[in-house]
Amino acid sequence: MSKGNAAADKKSEILQGTLDLMVLKTLQAMGPLHGFGIARRLEQLSEEILRLNEGTVYTSLLRLQQQGWIESEWGASENNRKARFYSITKSGLKQLAKETENWERISGVIGRVLRVGARTS
């Protein structure tokens, strides 16, 4: 039974976008990783974002996979457990470059706007 979660979806839109970007970047930087590994890496970089909701990494992975930006295969983890390893694809690399540029431009603009706002107030 589906719930009326349209509002929740809207709120997390930005987070979703940034999480996807971070996961993609992580895979580009670190090479093939499993979900747990990605979570650890993101934890290292920023404790805040994933503190209580590591499961969202999997939603993000699924989304990226549906876009064709990453792919996955089964392999053995460090402690010899069976695990699914995700790696970035060629179109994923392209998308990452595009998104990174985009992000930098937008964050630059937003940063400038916020600074201007600070001065006038």
Place this chain on the structure above:
Amino acid sequence: MRSLGNFFGRLRRTIRNEPRDLEFAAEVKAHIDSLAERYRRQGMTEREAEEAARRQFGNTVSLEENRRAMLTFPSIDGLRSDLIFAVRMLRKNPAFAVAVTLTLALGIAANSAIFSLCNAVLFKPLPYRDPDRIVVLWETLRDGKPITVAPANYFDWRNTNRSFDDVAAVRSTSGFTLASQAESVRLTGAAVSANFFSLLGIRFALGRGFLPKEDQPGLNHAAILSYRTWEQEFGGDKDTIGKTIRLSDDIYKIVGVLPADFQFATNAADFQARSQIDVWAPLPINPEKISRGTHPLRVIARLKPGVDLAQAQAELNVLGANLARMYPADNKDKGILAVPIARQVTSNVRVALQALAVAVGLVLLIACANVANLLLSRAVARQREIAVRLALGATRSRLAQQLVTESLLLAALGGIAGLGLSALTIRAISRLLPADLSRAAGVALDARVLGFTAAISLLAGILFGLGPLFGTRNGSPGESLKQTNRLAGGGPSALRSALAVSQIAIAMILLTGAALMAKSFWALIHVAPGFRTESILTARLSLPQSRYSDNRKIGAFERQVLQDLRNRPGVQSAGFATYLPLSGSDNGWAFFIEGRPPLPVGTFDFAKYRPVSEGYFETLGIPLLRGRLFTSADVADSPWVVVINESMARQFWGWKNPIGDRLHFDGPTLRTVIGVVGDVRHEGLEGEPSSEMYMPVDQAANLENGPTIVVRTALDTSAAAATVREAVSAVDRQFPVDRIDTMDELLSRSVAQPRFRTMILMAVSILALVMASIGIYGVISYLTAQRTREFGIRLSLGATPGAVLRLVLGRAASLIAVGVCLGLGGAVIVARLIATLLFQTPALDRLAFAAASAVLIAVAFAASYVPARRAMRADPMLALRDE
């Protein structure tokens, strides 16, 4: 490509769960385990570590839900669970499921059966290339009545029109006798212009069509066989093409075999199997020697690309006017009419089928109302469930989806059961089919019927599914929760009453229609045909033209056969006719009465023409009103005589005595009127008798070598037929004897179509009556059940049971009265629409309307009486204790 792959992946996963779901669960578990392990290493207890890990990972259920939503189509996914739920609900309440399914099945079966009939007769394209470009051309009389075409006019149309690619003609012939080794076989035949088959666009099963020159006089010795004849008479042998055969003393070369599904008809009656043509021969027409005065041809034409019917008709109007000016003797006041062949073929059954289609549509509405009523009762019972779900956060639209799913499931069940039922109905119907409704290929459950059934099931599901939605819409969940079942639902009862009223109204319309049809049919079958039909056997002979080359020989043969027959046991009397009543064969002749002033050019007196033998009138019991009948002394060399019928005497002699007056045909020979006999309804019971003149076969104006014998006998059909065969072969060798029928069969066949539509409509309206009664029964039971407490209190306070009964029946009576009044209004409209189908019955026939109302009121009242009795016996204590 990827998105397409996703789409199918989603669809697949929507339909079933996949191993990948298990893998995902394993992945999540491994993740949580790893987290927990880390916490354990930090020194937490097993339990603490597990909890912390879970907290850090987040809600796995909502993760799984999100995942499912991304991987599947959530609304369909919801549908799946709804369906499972719906099936479970139905299983819990099988009586309800059966009642709904059965009600729907009856309504749907009636509809798909009638639809399959319409499909076969009205919708299925005729088996020609671009059949909608083919028209039938008629000459029209001054009053617009279409008649068949004169050869000279056909030639002129063909040569001067600019609207048609091609114009072809077909003429029925008396058929052929195929001489084979064992015995000769009688085959039906038609003659066609050489372009006939190419105009229709026929692909031959074998061989070819006629070549352009093959309809020239002298070159016309090619023949084309129907598929059935090829199989039956030639064993389906491929070498048949090129063979020469002897057909009625002429040699023909077989050039082609038609495809199995080929049919040709210019009216629906021609589609009966027996009048389908066995052998097609070219129609030789010599343009030098053709007439405008006889009208033997049926003409078809194919519209040129880009020319529409209206343009073609406009041109034909001009053409017709020109021909009328050029040939006033024959064509004065005549016009030309083009009718699309599909409309032509179905013209006499269209209204009847439309009426039946409307009738079954109304029955389905009643069925839907019944199901809506049942669903309403259940919705009231489920109001608490629905309230609980609303309170727990289900959206209204989600609940609506659930309810619609349930209705659609019911509709699907009803549709499937209905399909099974309609397969049976169709089988029963095709046995009852009158000839002019059976387009030989027949009525079947094909893809279109299946599609139609699915569509009306869906429509029905939505229709009755809406009822409960209206019923449960209002009221907040809290209120419903506080209420008990028994007191819930004031709104639905108004809706229920409305449903019951509309059911009664619809049933009223159908019953009135059926009553009108029944009365009309009753009137029809009580028309006196003017001749005896019991214990009469009829059979057609075909005398080879080589040995029976003139009417003198034919007359002599007939007298010998009659002589022989009358000495055989079981034969009471016998005679010969050329055009038998109700057989579909007919002919007419122009005549002039001696001593009357000449008529204007182009006009003449006209009567039906009937060569008969002595004994014919006696055998068919046609009464002699004046003068005398033919005897065996009326032969070619005796004075020429005619017997006329009452209508002819009245029309041409008025009150004067016609006996002794003389008349002649186109030749100079004068024929003396010697007797007047009673009228006969030759074409069928519906038609008025026309003027007829009888003459001894020896004195006929045409060679009549296909006589029909009529025998009055106590023998059964096969014994009587054997007797006829023996008598014929005692006189000459065995001739083919075909079309063996009893007169009763011919009579019954002639009213087959009105009988069929009357029977179907009566069956349909009985169904409607039963369903509407169930409907009002349901509503009254519901109302009484609702007021049981009230009745209990009334009874305990001293009301008499009779008073309670009157209370309930009064309510029922008001519902019935409103329904009947509304229905009467609808019935008046419908009666006007079917007026053309009624025989000697006015559309607003008082008896039919009164009978229909009386039956409906009686049955509906009886249906309400049962629950009303129950109310009367309500035990006050029981009702009060229940509280």
